[in-house]
Amino acid sequence: MDHLVLTVIAQDQPGLVERVAQCVANHGGNWLESRMSRMAGQFAGILRVAVPAESHAELVTALQELNAHGIRVLLAESGAEPSCTWKPIMLDLVGNDRPGIVRDITRLLTELGVNVESLQTEVMPAPMSSEPLFHAESMLAVPLGLSLDELKTQLETLADDLMVELNIRTDS
Known part of the structure; x- marks a missing residue:
């Protein structure tokens, strides 16, 4: 086939x-x-x-x-799937909408060698203020050589700069 x-x-x-x-x-x-x-x-x-x-x-x-x-x-x-040299990590992000959030997050992920396996985003009104709220859910393929602590530190630093909240979790 x-x-x-x-x-x-x-x-x-x-x-x-x-x-x-x-x-x-x-x-x-x-x-x-x-x-x-x-x-x-x-x-x-x-x-x-x-x-x-x-x-x-x-x-x-x-x-x-x-x-x-x-x-x-x-x-x-369709090419052959490479051998598994990564671990799956879920990333959820929420913050006030502004241009460049996806660019800034994916730039950092690329620098760390992390691949975006799936990404879903939406902008919805915030519950109380109706201000535009950006929400992203992503499955990341993190290289086995990159520690989860290092990934979290790098993402949390960027999250502070972007003024967004993020949650990183493994499903295992």
């Missing part, structure tokens, strides 16, 4: 996921995993599928033809 990673984006509408799923199934493919969401009237997702090698080219063509239905699909060959 060949493995493909697909990125799908389209104006949100009923039947969108079914159309992609039917396309995969029509070519003997198997839907393995996905993350999908609706935002601002658009629907976007990333998914990994397995397809028999003999159907690979036909599936790629069929997925590209979904563009005629307003569904854009970007394809990438």
Whole structure:
């Protein structure tokens, strides 16, 4: 089996996921995993599928033809997963919204060799003041050589500068 990673984006509408799923199934493919969401009237997702090698080219063509239905699909060959040289850490962050929070946090994470595995953000009104409140939840892949204490120290220093609260936890 060949493995493909697909990125799908389209104006949100009923039947969108079914159309992609039917396309995969029509070519003997198997839907393995996905993350999908609706935002601002658009629907976007990333998914990994397995397809028999003999159907690979036909599936790629069929997925590209979904563009005629307003569904854009970007394809990438799925590489092999590297051996696990990291530990998972959850990071939750809350603070008054301002430009640059994501940039500043991800810059520090990059400098420490930390990979962002998943990131969900939103801006919502604060309960009492209705001021914009930024909230982020992230799964981080922290290198085994980086101590949790060092990561916490670096992030807490930045959190003080950004005037945000953060919570770091392991799920193990």
